[in-house]
Amino acid sequence: MVFALWACAASAATGGPSIRLADRECLRCHGDPALTRAQPGERARTMYVDRALLARSRHAQVVCTGCHTGIVTLPHEAKLGRATCVTCHGREAKAYADSIHGRELAKKDADVPTCQRCHGSHDIAAVKDEASRVQPLHQAKICMECHADSRITTRHPEMPNVLVIRAYGDSVHGQAMTKKGLSVAPTCTGCHGTHDLKPADDPGSPVYRANVAETCGRCHPGILAEYRESIHAEALAKGVKEAPTCTGCHGEHTIAAPSDPASRVAPRNIPTTCGSCHAAERIVRAYGLATKRGETYADSFHGIASKFGNPEAANCASCHGFHDVRPSSDPRSRVAKANLPATCGRCHPGAGVRFAEGRVHIEKTRESAPGVFYVRTFYTWFIGTLIVCFLGYMAIEVYGYRRRRRQAGPERGGRG
Amino acid sequence: MTSSRSAGASIQRFTLNERVQHALLMASTLILLITGFSLLFHDLAIGRWLLWLEGGVEGRGLIHRWAAVALMTVSVYHVAYILFTERGHGQFMQMRPGVQDVRDFFQVVRMNLGQSVKRPAFERFDYRQKFQYWAFAIAATTMLLSGLALWFATEAMAVMPKWMFDLLAILHGRESIVIFLLLFVWHLYDVHLRPEVFPMDWSWITGRISPADLKARHRAEYERLRRAGSTDAVE
Numbered sequence: 123m124v125f126a127l128w129a130c131a132a133s134a135a136t137g138g139p140s141i142r143l144a145d146r147e148c149l150r151c152h153g154d155p156a157l158t159r160a161q162p163g164e165r166a167r168t169m170y171v172d173r174a175l176l177a178r179s180r181h182a183q184v185v186c187t188g189c190h191t192g193i194v195t196l197p198h199e200a201k202l203g204r205a206t207c208v209t210c211h212g213r214e215a216k217a218y219a220d221s222i223h224g225r226e227l228a229k230k231d232a233d234v235p236t237c238q239r240c241h242g243s244h245d246i247a248a249v250k251d252e253a254s255r256v257q258p259l260h261q262a263k264i265c266m267e268c269h270a271d272s273r274i275t276t277r278h279p280e281m282p283n284v285l286v287i288r289a290y291g292d293s294v295h296g297q298a299m300t301k302k303g304l305s306v307a308p309t310c311t312g313c314h315g316t317h318d319l320k321p322a323d324d325p326g327s328p329v330y331r332a333n334v335a336e337t338c339g340r341c342h343p344g345i346l347a348e349y350r351e352s353i354h355a356e357a358l359a360k361g362v363k364e365a366p367t368c369t370g371c372h373g374e375h376t377i378a379a380p381s382d383p384a385s386r387v388a389p390r391n392i393p394t395t396c397g398s399c400h401a402a403e404r405i406v407r408a409y410g411l412a413t414k415r416g417e418t419y420a421d422s423f424h425g426i427a428s429k430f431g432n433p434e435a436a437n438c439a440s441c442h443g444f445h446d447v448r449p450s451s452d453p454r455s456r457v458a459k460a461n462l463p464a465t466c467g468r469c470h471p472g473a474g475v476r477f478a479e480g481r482v483h484i485e486k487t488r489e490s491a492p493g494v495f496y497v498r499t500f501y502t503w504f505i506g507t508l509i510v511c512f513l514g515y516m517a518i519e520v521y522g523y524r525r526r527r528r529q530a531g532p533e534r535g536g537r538g
Numbered sequence: 539m540t541s542s543r544s545a546g547a548s549i550q551r552f553t554l555n556e557r558v559q560h561a562l563l564m565a566s567t568l569i570l571l572i573t574g575f576s577l578l579f580h581d582l583a584i585g586r587w588l589l590w591l592e593g594g595v596e597g598r599g600l601i602h603r604w605a606a607v608a609l610m611t612v613s614v615y616h617v618a619y620i621l622f623t624e625r626g627h628g629q630f631m632q633m634r635p636g637v638q639d640v641r642d643f644f645q646v647v648r649m650n651l652g653q654s655v656k657r658p659a660f661e662r663f664d665y666r667q668k669f670q671y672w673a674f675a676i677a678a679t680t681m682l683l684s685g686l687a688l689w690f691a692t693e694a695m696a697v698m699p700k701w702m703f704d705l706l707a708i709l710h711g712r713e714s715i716v717i718f719l720l721l722f723v724w725h726l727y728d729v730h731l732r733p734e735v736f737p738m739d740w741s742w743i744t745g746r747i748s749p750a751d752l753k754a755r756h757r758a759e760y761e762r763l764r765r766a767g768s769t770d771a772v773e
Contacts (some may be wrong), residue, residue: 224744267704292747329708340692397551405640423627423707426577426580426595427595429580430580430589430594431595432594432595432596433592466695470691470692470695471691471692472693472694472695472696473692473695473696474695474696476698476699477695477696477698477699477700477703478699478700479699479700480699480700480701480704481700481701484701484704491704492701493701493702493704494701494704494708495706497708497709497712498708500713501708501709501712501715501716504716505712505715505719508716508719509719509723512719512723512724512727513565513723516727518647518650518651519646519650519732519733520733521650521651522649522650522651522652523650523733525650525652535558
């Protein structure tokens with residue numbers, strides 16, 4: 123399907139299609155394994171074409187001159203342009219030309235991948251073919267040949283960090299591909315696009331912030347439907363740039379299943395993940411979010427149990443929901459007053475309407491929780507008074523004991 | 539042996555039954571305090587270390603609740619001991635606080651400050667011991683009741699609002715500090731550091747007290763026993 127953009131450049135450079143030639147005429151020279159070409163200042167390159175390889179390829183039926191254009195006489199010019207793909211694969215060529223790769227290639231960047239770089243040349247196979255270089259199961263390897271090569275990324279500081287790229291291999295998506303052989307799991311192109319690939323900050327990219335949910339939703343449509351109902355999606359649509367889309371909570375290349383303890387959405391890490399916005403003073407203040415949610419949770423039974431490794435302990439998402447999270451003022455919210463008995467009741471079947479009276483996130487103030495406040499204040503004074511009384515009593519007894527001993531004189535000594 | 543003057547002569551102060559009650563109470567309360575404080579001070583390194591030692595929050599909770607069962611068992615036994623045994627009932631009746639205890643307290647303070655030389659003649663339990671007993675009984679009851687509500691959270695939630703539940707949680711934590719003070723400051727001072735008994739009042743282990751010590755510390759009881767003719771008896 124592919125070899126495209128070279129076509130534009132190549133045919134422009136060499137001009138026009140080739141004269142009609144039978145492959146056998148080409149192979150008269152190129153069928154010789156000893157055939158090489160040495161351009162001035164270049165190392166000798168083999169010009170041999172393995173007929174067997176070609177015969178097994180997707181292009182077995184394509185004549186040499188179908189791709190190798192610009193041949194007008196024989197022997198042809200010493201240097202032909204690169205093989206042309208656009209003749210057959212016009213749509214892909216067009217998409218490529220508009221992609222970040224195509225745009226960089228137009229600037230004559232030699233590091234940019236062309237059709238052949240990803241798809242192969244004489245050995246080209248259909249994408250679905252196990253033998254294809256871009257078959258999903260091993261496609262990531264092709265991207266990483268450049269994107270995980272620090273020599274290339276050093277030359278192009280605008281390229282993403284190598285470690286970020288490599289993290290994909292350990293992600294739930296990468297593992298699904300490599301460990302479970304699930305070719306439907308997303309590989310690089312699954313999220314970033316293929317020929318039309320664009321950087322994440324380009325609004326045309328499927329991984330541009332506003333497009334992320336739709337992109338993930340292509341495989342996770344049920345979750346997308348839930349997310350669309352959430353306050354986060356609503357805020358994002360209104361242009362709140364901090365509002366999280368899928369990747370805001372789940373991560374990108376590092377994405378892991380919630381059951382993985384390292385996941386940002388593992389039960390134990392949820393408070394930290396939510397807290398990265400809901401405990402960030404700037405965001406809390408800018409959008410009038412409820413304050414002290416994280417610290418009041420951390421101080422609760424749920425928070426302590428979760429912190430010390432009980433995966434069953436309630437975290438933010440257990441009560442507030444996750445993809446469909448909504449503020450408590452919304453009657454659809456799981457933490458709306460009327461829904462609290464049901465929400466608490468999921469873990470505590472006894473919790474009734476009465477239980478839901480009073481606040482859940484209690485602060486150390488009289489307004490937030492008067493009962494707790496008065497008990498706390500009482501004990502502060504009570505404990506302080508006890509300490510003073512105990513120590514005072516002891517001091518008096520020891521003082522009396524020493525006094526009596528001094529009066530009794532050294533000969534008696536002993537106990538008072 | 540009939541003479542209280544002879545070496546090793548002693549009077550039984552606590553029966554084996556009472557000493558076992560004390561030992562069980564001590565063990566269960568210590569475990570409860572340690573496992574409780576590891577939760578109360580989970581923010582500090584010592585709390586985290588204790589939690590690790592106890593096998594995390596799960597293990598901690600398990601140990602804490604088993605120790606609570608032990609404490610409840612010994613408490614119920616103690617109440618039964620008071621209600622249904624003559625010895626227990628008799629001991630309890632002597633543990634009742636009275637106006638005399640308040641007078642004794644002020645007399646001791648006056649004596650220590652040098653305003654009087656008269657030492658009060660204490661009965662079997664002096665005001666310090668009565669305070670210890672009753673303060674602990676009240677604190678332990680508070681802990682058991684609030685602790686049960688927290689233990690059976692799901693059942694408790696059916697009948698109480700969340701604010702009451704939060705209140706009990708705070709109460710349980712704060713009251714544990716009161717118990718700590720009662721035991722580690724007051725009680726340990728009373729039975730170890732007090733000049734009269736230093737380094738330790740051994741009667742909690744041996745169950746016995748020498749007539750001389752009894753006379754010095756519980757003169758009223760000593761006189762009463764002497765009148766009854768039992769101070770010479772070495773049981």
